[in-house]
Amino acid sequence: MKFKTLMTSAMAGLMGLAMLGAAQAEDILDKVKAAGVLKVGTETAFAPFDFIDAGEHVGLNVDLFAEIGKELGVKIEWVTLPWDGVFPGLESGKFDMVAGPATITNARMERFRFTAPIAEATVALLKKTGDDSITKPEDIAGKPVGSGKATAQLAQVIEFGNTLSSPIEAKEYVSFNEAYADLAAGRVVAVANSFPNIAYVAQQRPETFQLIEPPFGVKTYFGFPGRPDPEYATLMDAIDAALAAIKADGRLSTIQKKWFGVEFDTPGKLDKANI
Known part of the structure; x- marks a missing residue:
């Protein structure tokens, strides 16, 4: 009898935990809605995102998250920090998701849940x-090349450099602005970043910088990372739905044209099979 009672109690406890887990799965979206605020982590040295x-935080992400906020019925609260602190900040719960954006890779999909792509990210x-002395990507062989610390762009340029006659001398920077400053000063011969980012920089400062075409990287895309934990699932579902609405009615393409000068034909949500 005691054994049966213990088993019944144990089963009740497990069911209680399961119900608690189900309730927690809705907690983050519920908390965001209740507070009326979505906290978004990002760095502010990744133009034009x-x-x-002039002292104001601007860019594609600001415009796009303003639209996401409208869809969710909440305000956006920005939490800014260096890029190498963004993912740890997300995992420690300092904010609800990341604007970034971040290049969608299989390795990152092991740790994070990504939204559908919002722009191309080819390096x-x-x-x-x-x-x-540099007219094509291969001309960086054996030379110092800069990129952002802990970025997919840095990983790709190192991998590309290893295929050349001489490996590149990779230099890591906390922000891309620092890399661009060193490029202008002649301390590196090139900076590797996503095509839309450096196209914007070259467009803004043609007397100083020039784009090397074609891009050398594999075709990749930017998305917004969030946590894969069950309690974040409803929030990420809601953001995916918001982005789908923003893309469907043309707001996404309008924002892309504003900041890049062109619009990107981005695919739907990516998974490991189609990266």
């Missing part, structure tokens, strides 16, 4: 205007 202009190179 996030950057500071290309930026050089100093008038540097005739």
Whole structure:
């Protein structure tokens, strides 16, 4: 009898935990809605996605998350920090998701849940205007090349460099602005970043920087990372639905054209099978 009672109690406890887990799965979206605020982590040195202009945080992410906020009925609260602190900040719960954005890779999908792509992220190179020693990506062989610390762009340029006649001398920077400053000063011969980012930089400062075409990286895309934990599932579902609505009615393409000068034909939600 005691054994049966213990088993019944144990089963009741397990069912209670299961019900608690189900309730917790709704907690993050419920908390966001209740607070009326979605906390979003990002860095502000990744133009044209996030950057500071005349003391104001601007960029594609600011515009796009304003639309996401409208869809969810909440305000956006920005939490800014260096890029190498963004993912740890997400995992420690400092904010609800990341604007970034981040390149969608299989390795990152092991740790995070990504939204559908919001722009292309194929990696290309930026050089100093008038540097005739570099006319194509392969010309960086054996030379110092900069990129952002802990970024997919850094990983790709190192991998690309290893295929050349001489490996590159990779230099890591906390922010891409620092990398661009070193490029302007001649401390590196090129900076590797996503095609839309450096196309924007070259467009803004043609007297200093020039885009090296074609891009050398594999075709990749940017998305917004969130946590894969069950309690975040409803929040990420809601953000995916918001992005789908924003894409369907043309708001996404309008924002892309504003910041890139072109719109990207981005696919639907990616998984490991189609990266």
